[in-house]
Amino acid sequence: MTEHPLLCVGHFLGAHGVRGLARLRSETEDPTALFTYAPLLHKDGTRLFSLTLKSADKDTFIVAVEGITDREAAQALRGEGLYISRALLPPRQDHEYYHADLIGLLVRDAEGKEYGHILALHDHGAGTFLEIGTTRKDSFMLPFTNAFVPTIDLHIGAATIILPEGWL
Amino acid sequence: MARSVWKGPFVDGYMMKKADKARASGRNEIIKIWSRRSTILPQFVGLTFGVYNGNKFLPVSVTENMIGHKFGEFAPTRTFKAHSAAEKKTEKK
Numbered sequence: 001m002t003e004h005p006l007l008c009v010g011h012f013l014g015a016h017g018v019r020g021l022a023r024l025r026s027e028t029e030d031p032t033a034l035f036t037y038a039p040l041l042h043k044d045g046t047r048l049f050s051l052t053l054k055s056a057d058k059d060t061f062i063v064a065v066e067g068i069t070d071r072e073a074a075q076a077l078r079g080e081g082l083y084i085s086r087a088l089l090p091p092r093q094d095h096e097y098y099h100a101d102l103i104g105l106l107v108r109d110a111e112g113k114e115y116g117h118i119l120a121l122h123d124h125g126a127g128t129f130l131e132i133g134t135t136r137k138d139s140f141m142l143p144f145t146n147a148f149v150p151t152i153d154l155h156i157g158a159a160t161i162i163l164p165e166g167w168l
Numbered sequence: 169m170a171r172s173v174w175k176g177p178f179v180d181g182y183m184m185k186k187a188d189k190a191r192a193s194g195r196n197e198i199i200k201i202w203s204r205r206s207t208i209l210p211q212f213v214g215l216t217f218g219v220y221n222g223n224k225f226l227p228v229s230v231t232e233n234m235i236g237h238k239f240g241e242f243a244p245t246r247t248f249k250a251h252s253a254a255e256k257k258t259e260k261k
Contacts, residue, residue, distance in 0.1 A: 007255070029253040089255050099256045121258060126242035127229035128258050143216055143227040145261050147196040152260075164197045167218070167225075
């Protein structure tokens with residue numbers, strides 16, 4: 001249905017009441033931003049979800065889903081994710097990167113030696129850093145700064161790193 | 169009970185030597201340290217440390233507002249699992 005990758009912005013937690021309402025958890029930075037995106041798709045991009053907000057509590061919402069009228073059908077939605085096309089995200093600044101764009105990039109140094117892929121981004125209050133490797137078990141961390149990650153090419157899907165001496 | 173002021177902040181001795189060496193070299197390096205208990209001092213600002221969390225070295229880029237905290241505060245030892253925000257952005261500095 002869509003040529004852009006899909007991003008998960010929320011998922012259903014289960015039924016609420018007996019009239020087909022569903023509980024929904026938002027996974028956007030601002031929880032209410034979930035309702036600004038349309039269309040909201042199923043994981044395979046084939047099904048559209050049309051939601052009507054009934055009530056809210058922090059990042060959890062009670063919603064009416066079009067076509068769902070009884071509790072059993074609402075309960076069946078439990079665990080289903082809500083996805084949007086990557087193309088719906090607002091354009092980024094030159095120095096900013098969406099985590100969704102960075103995760104999965106191939107990582108290599110200036111000589112072309114490959115170190116795996118970007119597995120995750122972390123920030124524990126002392127600067128953002130990348131987790132790089134083939135699996136979580138053998139991964140290593142590198143600060144997400146120009147000094148250590150000088151170039152990122154999203155078109156070819158690769159990042160160039162400068163590995164400090166003795167870091168691995 | 170708070171640490172006595174007359175003692176000054178606690179820092180493992182080898183940290184100062186490593187930090188001085190890294191600053192003198194002028195290269196971009198990450199200083200591997202195991203001392204999570206050491207206090208972050210003003211002379212560490214601008215340096216990047218790799219703080220061991222029992223499993224891996226986590227990069228800690230020291231800034232002014234981290235002075236007085238311990239290195240271990242910035243390298244958690246337990247994994248918090250949660251969904252990350254789909255549209256989360258990060259600035260490369």
